[in-house]
Amino acid sequence: MFAHVENQKQDFLARVMDYVRHPSISAHNIGIAEVAALLVTMLQEIGLEAETVPTAGHPMVLGRWQNKPGAPTVLLYGHYDVQPPDPLELWVSPPFEPTIRDGRIYARGIGDNKGQHFAQLMAIESHLKVHGELPCNVIVLLEGEEEIGSPRIAEFVAGHREKLKADYVVTADGPMHPSGRPTMTYGVRGMCSFELRAKHARRDVHSGNLGGIVPNPIWTLVHLLGTMKNAAGEITxxxxxxxxxxxxxxxxxxxxxxxxxxxxxxxxxxxTRLDAPAERGYYERLMFHPTLTINGFHGGYGGPGSKTVLPCEAVVKCDIRLVEAMTPDDVLAKVEAHVKKHSPEVEFIPRGGMLPSRVPLDTPYGAIIRDAIELAQGVPPLEFPCTGGSLPDYVFTKILGVPAFVVPYANADEANHAPNENMTIDCFYNGIRTGAALLDRVGASKS
Amino acid sequence: MFAHVENQKQDFLARVMDYVRHPSISAHNIGIAEVAALLVTMLQEIGLEAETVPTAGHPMVLGRWQNKPGAPTVLLYGHYDVQPPDPLELWVSPPFEPTIRDGRIYARGIGDNKGQHFAQLMAIESHLKVHGELPCNVIVLLEGEEEIGSPRIAEFVAGHREKLKADYVVTADGPMHPSGRPTMTYGVRGMCSFELRAKHARRDVHSGNLGGIVPNPIWTLVHLLGTMKNAAGEITxxxxxxxxxxxxxxxxxxxxxxxxxxxxxxxxxxxTRLDAPAERGYYERLMFHPTLTINGFHGGYGGPGSKTVLPCEAVVKCDIRLVEAMTPDDVLAKVEAHVKKHSPEVEFIPRGGMLPSRVPLDTPYGAIIRDAIELAQGVPPLEFPCTGGSLPDYVFTKILGVPAFVVPYANADEANHAPNENMTIDCFYNGIRTGAALLDRVGASKS
Structure with a gap:
């Protein structure tokens, strides 16, 4: 298998560069239908059954090879949509003209996530070419709305349980550890977002003529926020x-x-310091504590110099990262109750969220993935109980009820969501090897 | 005198409309030199000695008639610069094409302050035309930088004490009471401005990947502001x-x-309510209490929907209105010490200020102005110990050491600093009558 991958390297590289040449920007609905159709053709050419499944938003792409009754089934999740490439002027080479420099492929989506799930697909192709079959059953699920928050995947998964019936789920996404050590994770934080809006007077007024008379919505929000998290960093x-x-x-x-x-x-x-509270461990902060982040605070004058204005409205945007077993519905209800109690004048606008996901560290499936990574990369992975960011893995762990793991293939400095997104060619090849080893190890395990 | 004013009404109206046709926008240095030169000619034609006096910024215009040795001298202060007219699209008629609608003159500067000091000048002209002389000595001081915070008037006044030697100062500026009752004020609040800037990480980061690790500058400023004024409205x-x-x-x-x-x-x-604290009287709020107004708070994402960003910097702009005998220097030093104590990471940027000004309510000069207003308008003025806004009257009370009063001639809804600035024609004429009566009453008083 690894010899086949070695022989096909130039071909794989040319083909992934061709794939990321096609824009598929979910936020702007650019190229989504084209890339979904391209993927169906690609999956069929590899040897999978393939289809697009419509949703209320962008379609899901589903591929499957299930010709091994009794063998375990792994579901490989990824997403074919990419972030908008702005600001364009900061790209050294254009985002949709893939370019190789210094051993890296530069293109929007090469790391997040096209290059990573393409490596999975090349692993499947390699098995089918070398052996004429796969060592296990495989379902490929590629989403078209991950970069806009996966708003329909829960409904889709809940409505297609049979089509998605698998023993466990592996997602190749995100960056590896900065040391270059391969990585596997057992969980992700969830999240929910909300806005707080305050408005008092009908219009902005002069801070002298009416200062002391007219309530200031920025002060209202400052004092409300002060009741939500204290200066010691504790959410209250x-x-x-x-x-x-x-x-x-x-x-x-x-x-x-x-x-x-x-x-x-x-x-x-x-x-110069970490966020408060000071005494928390680095990884504990990311894995085992919720956050309350103010994403933005805007009200009043923001231009050069001074303006003696007493503004009439202000808006705060926040997100809360959730750890097991918090839920967006419960947390948003508690925030709303808190706002109603402390500052009933303030409008609370929930913006939805995503459940956290955790697989117990002693799951027997952990060893399959660990072994596959070590087989492919020669070194055992760092094992993260959880990561700070959020992926919709809860749809697998909490809706389908099966374990879900993340095995990132991209380099730590992939610059996802940023200009000059890239993936090293070595990471791409290692991804194919790891994907191939994974199918092998899954096949060797009991269903 | 009043008969002369009545006869000249159409001429005065045509001339004030011609005056406000000339833009003089100090913030953008548009038309300042032209209008200063125009004023010198205008003052000379009226019968005053006139000159422009250069400053480090826009020039002062000085006029004088001091041919009555032994008689009292009144200094009439005003400003010939105007606010920028933006947003232009909200003006019914263009800001520099004066237009009469429904008994009002619409033009940028008609209320603030060209129409008001022009009324003073027409009062002087009327006396000189009718009597060949004035009842008292007069100095006219017209500033070209009032709308950008009068940054050079203190230095100018301190450096020209002899040229400005007067018994007291009267400024025709601002709006009358909403009831239409004429108004006189004995004081103004001072003010000072500052900015607070917080920056932690070198760049914005992902609220999941680094939420809990990276300090949030918006939270830093929220908690600092919470130590500066409490939810009960008390500055702390x-x-x-x-x-x-x-x-x-x-x-x-x-x-x-x-x-x-x-x-x-x-x-x-x-x-639905006044600002906290709830128990303060309406006028006490404006006259006898300092404020701490957040003019603007900006950091992070402010666009539509959500963005899971943990921003790296945030800025707050504030002003503090000062009551007698607070000073900008002392207050800014105390704010700086407070910031250093509670949040030394936050950058404090002072933006200067203006002293408050008060004339004791039992000053004998009050009666002169009160009588003049009643003579001209048939009703005694409302007497305000202080107003909430700020004017550089401290240069007269605290540098020259003479009483300074404000007698507004404009209607309460003059829309100064806003689109469709206007002055009723009646207010303009009443302003000329009041100015004429004022010179008469000053002349009748003892120096």
């Missing part, structure tokens, strides 16, 4: 922590095994 | 209230005489 919304599952001994031990160079981490971000 | 900056002069019995009595329709005031602004 009633009941917000109720559902949180305490760390297990396995969680603690897993965190202790992870490498950490705190000075390097701070230096790379230009930080 | 150490020492900020130290210099404040307590209300006198005269102040209390003066406030009690002022008419107040609180429901109408709230309705006109669309308010």
């Amino acid at each position: 919304i009633d009941g917000l922590h109720d559902a949180i599952v305490p760390l297990s001994a396995l969680d603690v031990a897993a965190v202790e095994r992870l490498p950490l160079d705190l000075d390097a981490a701070k230096a790379s971000l230009g930080l | 900056i150490d020492g900020l209230h130290d210099a404040i002069v307590p209300l006198s019995a005269l102040d209390v009595a003066a406030v009690e005489r002022l008419p107040l329709d609180l429901d109408a005031a709230k309705a006109s602004l669309g308010l």
Whole structure:
């Protein structure tokens, strides 16, 4: 298998560059239908049954090879949509003209996520070419709306349980550890978003002529926010922590095994300190604590110099990252109750969310993935109980009820969501090898 | 005198419309030199000695008639610069094409302040035409930078004490009371401005990938602001209230005489409540308490929908209105010390300020102005111990050491600093009559 991958390297490289040449920007509905159709053809040429399944938004692409009754089934999830490429002027080479420089492929989507699921597809192709069959059953699910928050995947998964029936799910997405060590993760934080809007007077007024008379919506929001999280960094919304599952001994031990160079981490971000509370461990912050992030605060004058205005409205946008077993519905209800109690004048606008996902660290499926990575890359992966960001893995763990893992193939500096997104050619090849080894290990396991 | 004014009405109206046709936008340095030169010619034609006096910014225009040795001297202050007219699309008629509709002159600067000081000049002209002389000595000082915060008037006044030697100062500026009752004021609040800037990481980061690790500058500013003013509306900056002069019995009595329709005031602004603290009287808020207004708060994402960003910087702009005897230097030093103590990471940027000004309510000069207004308008003025806004009257009271009063001639809905600025023709004529009566009453008083 690895010999076949080695022989086909130039072909794989040419084909992934051709794939990422096609824009598929979900936020702007550019190229989505074309790339979905292209994928169906591609999956069929590889040897899978393939179809697009319409949703209320962009279609899902489904591929399957299920010719091995009794063997386990792995569902490989990815997404074929990409982030908008702006700001274009910061790209060294155009985002949809894939270019190789210094051993890296530069193109929008090469890391997030086209290059990664394309590596999975080349792994499937390699097995079929070499052996005429796969070692296990495979379902490929490629979403077209991940970059706009996966608004329809829960409904889609809940409505197609039979089509998606698998033993477990593996997603190749995200970056590997900065050390270059391969990585596998057992969970993701969830999230929910909301807005707070305050408006008092009908119009902006003069800060002298009416200062002291007219309430200031920025002050209203400042004081409300002050009741939601204190300066010590503790979220103080009633009941917000109720559902949180305490760390297990396995969680603690897993965190202790992870490498950490705190000075390097701070230096790379230009930080003189970590966020409050000061005493929390680096990984505990990302894996086991919710956040309350103000994404934006806007009200009043923001131009040069001064303006003696008392503004009439202000808006705050926030997100909360959720850890197991918080839910967006419960958390948003608690935030709303808090706002109603402390500042009933403020409008609360929920913006939806995504459940967290966790697979227990002692799951027997962990060994299959761990072994596959070590087989392909020669070194065992770093195992993360959870990552700070959010992926819709809950649709697998909580709707389908099967374990879901993330095995990133991209380099840590892939610059996803940013100009000059890239993937090293080595990471791409290692992804194909890892995907091939994964199918092999799945096939060798019991269903 | 009043008969002369009555006869010349059409001529005065045509001339003021010609005057406001000339743009003089200090913020953009448009038309300033032209209008300063135009004013010198105008003052000379009226019969005054006139000159422009250069400053480091826009020139001062000075006029004088001092041919009455032993008689008192009144200094009439005004400003010939105007606010930028944007947004142009909201003007019914173009801002520099004066237009009469429904008994009002519409033009940028007609209320603030060209129409008002032009009324003063027509009063002077009327006296000179009717009597060949003035009843008292007069100095006219017209500034070209009032709308950009009068940054050079203090230095100018301090450097030209002899040229500006007067017994007291009267400024015709601002709006009359909404009831239409004429108004006189004995003081203005001062002000100072500052910015607070917080920056933590070198760049914006993902709220999931680094939420909990990277400090959020919006939270930093929210918590700092929370230490500066509490939700009860009390400013909690150490020492900020130290210099404040307590209300006198005269102040209390003066406030009690002022008419107040609180429901109408709230309705006109669309308010359901006044600003905290709830228990303060309406006029006490504007006259005898400092404010801490957030003019603007900007950081992070402000577009449609959500963005899971953890922003790296945020900026807050504030102003503080000062009551007697607070000073911008002292207040800004106290704010800076507060910021250094509570949030030393935050950058404090002072933006200067203006001293408050008060004339004691029992000054003998009050009667001169009160009588002049009643003579011209048939009704005694409402007497305001102070107004909420700021004018550079401190240069007269605190640098020259003479009393300074404001006697507004414009209607309450003059829309100064806004589109469709206007002055009723009646207010303009009443302004000329009031100016003429004022010169008469000054002349009748003892120097």
